[in-house]
Amino acid sequence: xxxxxxxxxxxxxxxxxxxxxxxxxxxxxxxxxxxxxxxxxxxxxxxxxxxxxxxxxxxxxxxxxxxxxxxxxxxxxxxxxxxxxxxxxxxxxxxxxxxxxxxxxxxxxxxxxxxxxxxxxxxxxxxxxxxxxxxxxxxxxxxxxxxxxxxxxxxxxxxxxxxxxxxxxxxxxxxxxxxxxxxxxxxxxxxxxxxxxxxxxxxxxxxxxxxxxxxxxxxxxxxxxxxxxxxxxxxxxxxxxxxxxxxxxxxxxxxxxxxxxxxxxxxxxxxxxxxxxxxxxxxxxxxxxxxxxxxxxxxxxxxxxxxxxxxxxxxxxxxxxxxxxxxxxxxxxxxxxxxxxxxxxxxxxxxxxxxxxxxxxxxxxxxxxxxxxxxxxxxxxxxxxxxxxxxxxxxxxxxxxxxxxxxxxxxxxxxxxxxxxxxxxxxxxxxx
Amino acid sequence: xxxxxxxxxxxxxxxxxxxxxxxxxxxxxxxxxxxxxxxxxxxxxxxxxxxxxxxxxxxxxxxxxxxxxxxxxxxxxxxxxxxxxxxxxxxxxxxxxxxxxxxxxxxxxxxxxxxxxxxxxxxxxxxxxxxxxxxxxxxxxxxxxxxxxxxxxxxxxxxxxxxxxxxxxxxxxxxxxxxxxxxxxxxxxxxxxxxxxxxxxxxxxxxxxxxxxxxxxxxxxxxxxx
Numbered sequence: 001x002x003x004x005x006x007x008x009x010x011x012x013x014x015x016x017x018x019x020x021x022x023x024x025x026x027x028x029x030x031x032x033x034x035x036x037x038x039x040x041x042x043x044x045x046x047x048x049x050x051x052x053x054x055x056x057x058x059x060x061x062x063x064x065x066x067x068x069x070x071x072x073x074x075x076x077x078x079x080x081x082x083x084x085x086x087x088x089x090x091x092x093x094x095x096x097x098x099x100x101x102x103x104x105x106x107x108x109x110x111x112x113x114x115x116x117x118x119x120x121x122x123x124x125x126x127x128x129x130x131x132x133x134x135x136x137x138x139x140x141x142x143x144x145x146x147x148x149x150x151x152x153x154x155x156x157x158x159x160x161x162x163x164x165x166x167x168x169x170x171x172x173x174x175x176x177x178x179x180x181x182x183x184x185x186x187x188x189x190x191x192x193x194x195x196x197x198x199x200x201x202x203x204x205x206x207x208x209x210x211x212x213x214x215x216x217x218x219x220x221x222x223x224x225x226x227x228x229x230x231x232x233x234x235x236x237x238x239x240x241x242x243x244x245x246x247x248x249x250x251x252x253x254x255x256x257x258x259x260x261x262x263x264x265x266x267x268x269x270x271x272x273x274x275x276x277x278x279x280x281x282x283x284x285x286x287x288x289x290x291x292x293x294x295x296x297x298x299x300x301x302x303x304x305x306x307x308x309x310x311x312x313x314x315x316x317x318x319x320x321x322x323x324x325x326x327x328x329x330x331x332x333x334x335x336x337x338x339x340x341x342x343x344x345x346x347x348x349x350x351x352x353x354x355x356x357x358x359x360x361x362x363x364x365x366x367x368x369x370x371x372x373x374x375x376x377x378x379x380x381x382x383x384x385x386x387x388x389x390x391x392x393x394x395x396x397x398x399x400x401x402x403x404x405x406x407x408x409x410x411x412x413x414x415x416x417x418x419x420x421x422x423x424x425x426x427x428x429x430x431x432x
Numbered sequence: 433x434x435x436x437x438x439x440x441x442x443x444x445x446x447x448x449x450x451x452x453x454x455x456x457x458x459x460x461x462x463x464x465x466x467x468x469x470x471x472x473x474x475x476x477x478x479x480x481x482x483x484x485x486x487x488x489x490x491x492x493x494x495x496x497x498x499x500x501x502x503x504x505x506x507x508x509x510x511x512x513x514x515x516x517x518x519x520x521x522x523x524x525x526x527x528x529x530x531x532x533x534x535x536x537x538x539x540x541x542x543x544x545x546x547x548x549x550x551x552x553x554x555x556x557x558x559x560x561x562x563x564x565x566x567x568x569x570x571x572x573x574x575x576x577x578x579x580x581x582x583x584x585x586x587x588x589x590x591x592x593x594x595x596x597x598x599x600x601x602x603x604x605x606x607x608x609x610x611x612x613x614x615x616x617x618x619x620x621x622x623x624x625x626x627x628x629x630x631x632x633x634x635x636x637x638x639x640x641x642x643x644x645x646x647x648x649x650x651x652x653x654x655x656x657x658x
Contacts, residue, residue, distance in 0.1 A: 100540040101532060103643055106547060110634045125532065155640035158632060 099135060099153060101125035107151050111232035119227065123149070131298065133196055139234070147224060148238065150198065152231040157196040164189045181395070187402055195300035198233040204278075204299035205235070211274040212296075217262045219295045238295045240287030243417060251290075253421075258292040260375065260420020265427050266294065267411050271313060272431040276304040277407050286414065303403040308338055316355070317428055320365040323352045335398055347396025354387040363424045370426065375412070376419035384412060466504050468494045470518075473511040477559035482512070482566055509574055512563055515556075516574075517584055523549040524591050538599040539643075539650040545595070546620060546642060550627055550635075561628050589613040596653075606656030619649065 099107070104125065108116045116123035120139040127135035134152040141147055168175075168185060175182050194200055202223040209220040219238070227234035241249075251259075263286070270277045278285075278296055287295035312335045321328060332351050336343040362373050362380055373380075388405065391397060415422065472493035476485040487508060491498040505511045526548040527533055533541055553560050567574035567581075574581055592613045602609075623642060630638045 099643070100536065100543065102536070102540050102544045102547070103639065106639060110636075153640065154636040154643070155632060158637055159640065 098127070098130075099151065103154070104135075104137065104151050107154060107231055108149075111151070111229040112227065120149075127151075133300070134231075138237075141224065141227060141234075145224075146237045147227070147234050148221070148236075149227070150233040150235070152196065152198060157193060160192055160196065161189075164192075184402060191301055191303070191403060197230055198228065199230045201233060201300050202228055204302040207276070208274070208278060208296065208299060208302070211276070212266075212269070214273075215262075215266060215269055217293045218266060219289075219293055221295075221297075238287055238297060240289045240293070240295045242287060243414065246288040247417065253419075255290070255292060256418045256420045257372070257422065259288060259294070260415050260418050260422040261427065262292055262294055263411060263414060263418075263420075264422050264424060265430075267407065268428050268431050271305065271404070272310060275307065275310050276302060277404060278302055301403070303407070305404070306400065308335065309400050314432055317359075317432060318363060318365040318425060319355070323355050328352075335400075339398070341398075344394060344396050346394040347391070350387070350391040350394045350396070354391055358383045358387050363428055365425065370423070372421040372423045374419075374421045375415040376421075378416065381412060381416055384409070465494075465496065465500070466514075468496070469501055469504055470511055470515055473508060474515060474556050474559060477512070477562065478556050482508075482559060482562040509566075509572065510580075512559075512566075512574055513580055513584070516563075516581075519549055519552045520584060520588050522552055524588075527591075527595070537650070538595060538653075539646040541595045541599075542592070542616075542646050542650070543642060545592075546623060546646075547639075550623075550638070553624075553627075554635075557628065560624070564624065564628075585617065589617055592616050600654060605653075609653065609656070612653060619645070 104127075105116060108114075108119065108123075112119050116125075116139070121142050121144065122140040124138045127137050128148075129136040131150045133156050134150055137149045137151060139147050139149045164185070171185070175185075202225065205220060205223050209222070212218045212220060219240075221235035221238055224234040224236070240246075267277075278299060278301075285296065285298040287297060289295070312331070315331050315334075316328075319328060319331070329348070332348060333343045358380070361383065364370050388409075469490060473485065473490045476489055476493060480489070485508060487501050488498050490508065490511070491501045494501070505514065523545050527541055527545050530544065533544055536544075563574060566572055572578065590613075596609075596612055605612075623638070623645075626641055627635060627638045632638075
């Protein structure tokens with residue numbers, strides 16, 4: 001029993017105390033709020049996130065943030081959380097501590113080089129919504145335009161980096177066993193860190209604004225570059241209602257169907273035509289209009305897909321033949337061959353089962369059986385969760401699909417909440 | 433009651449210090465020279481270090497006779513102390529003169545106070561580190577036991593007490609709450625150390641640290657844990 005000096009636990013502790021000592025940790029904030037939360041979090045930002053969050057148990061709220069995303073991945077694979085909770089988790093968003101006006105002032109001063117009153121004609125010190133890693137304020141520019149100003153919480157990037165250091169250290173055993181591939185952690189960290197750069201988000205907004213013009217029902221804000229930096233992002237004001245408020249008005253089945261179809265079309269248009277994805281489909285990131293229009297709000301998390309991935313998806317979507325045919329097997333193997341990986345028999349079986357038990361039910365490949373799919377029935381969500389768990393357990397998931405799966409899950413969740421009936425296959429066929 | 437009186441006088445004294453009456457050109461001239469000495473001294477403290485700076489060098493840089501320096505300050509420690517007095521005065525003025533802060537929660541007021549101190553100190557960061565170490569030497573006029581620095585600390589903590597009183601009156605507090613200003617002082621020194629060691633861009637980590645720790649601290653105080 002020689003005393004091991006450099007055990008993973010010891011290393012983890014060292015990393016944790018170092019990180020936490022220097023810049024704190026996002027996880028730490030989350031825990032802090034769990035213990036001391038009441039006063040502040042109640043006074044916090046009224047928004048659809050808040051109303052969505054109300055539906056969650058309090059402990060679950062404490063799991064938000066990157067830690068939550070990691071936890072979600074872990075739990076998917078080990079099955080520690082019940083499916084309903086998972087579904088809720090999937091569509092939650094990262095949230096930063098609320099900022100009081102004095103701190104907002106400091107952040108604006110650092111980000112835009114002047115006091116809010118000097119930069120803007122008007123600036124409302126109280127936020128009107130929570131945003132990923134910050135909060136949103138109303139303002140009027142010198143030119144008289146009404147805008148939304150997103151302000152980031154200080155030091156958030158460092159805090160997230162610290163959490164990842166810690167997570168990497170404590171998850172060494174899981175990485176060794178292949179339950180959490182290192183590449184998956186890298187991908188997550190990269191994406192989450194990217195969300196802290198508002199300049200990159202501005203680029204995403206402009207990219208999607210241009211690419212999504214063919215979809216008339218999609219609205220995307222305009223970035224005001226002169227009023228933006230890496231920590232402050234100023235956009236034209238958006239209209240519409242968050243899902244909860246929209247549903248509270250009891251929209252007609254026809255309108256809900258229309259919206260459902262629009263959201264579905266938006267998803268497949270992005271995947272198959274734009275080859276990039278607004279990948280944080282939390283319902284707080286959609287604003288709905290009474291004419292079926294949709295505003296996209298948060299572009300922090302955008303996933304750009306490789307042409308090979310898109311080609312693969314094209315080939316398997318609505319595949320009409322038998323799933324045990326040699327042709328289909330070849331299709332499944334292709335992305336693995338391209339990246340030099342091996343498709344394990346267990347993963348292959350899980351993929352076939354996914355196709356049979358979920359995709360063929362929701363997206364019928366056969367024209368004669370085609371009718372709008374009714375998302376009101378919870379069964380399809382359960383199928384989706386069961387099959388994805390099944391697939392993840394085989395440890396054979398391609399990293400490329402992690403964020404796409406997140407977006408897909410968010411889409412299904414929203415469609416379910418809308419109780420929409422959507423001609424799914426017709427929509428997919430349009431873009432194949 | 434007695435504390436409340438001292439507290440009030442703190443603010444008045446501050447007001448006097450912050451807005452000197454322009455009583456004639458002579459007085460104005462004196463103030464100018466004083467400011468020049470302080471500016472020259474701080475520049476030298478910053479570039480040459482506190483210990484290596486002589487009053488002679490300060491006089492030369494301020495373009496006055498060395499003897500004149502002594503008319504204003506007995507030692508260079510006095511100059512440093514004067515700088516810290518100004519720092520505290522302007523921070524208290526910043527909090528008091530901001531109408532938006534009047535009804536702000538305690539943690540925001542304390543944030544504004546400490547942040548404006550740090551902003552003031554930021555121009556002389558190197559010197560602050562040296563001054564902190566210097567202050568730890570026994571018998572140093574900057575040290576915590578010297579009369580003048582005690583007076584400054586008393587004034588500062590009186591103001592903190594005033595802020596606490598505004599948001600939670602005495603009779604509503606826990607039995608140990610009279611320690612709160614003292615605890616805040618230790619906390620402030622901690623923040624200062626953190627800030628000096630913070631290499632993040634725009635000292636963003638200090639902002640996060642300050643915000644979070646004040647939230648926790650005030651919340652503990654309000655629960656009577658402090």
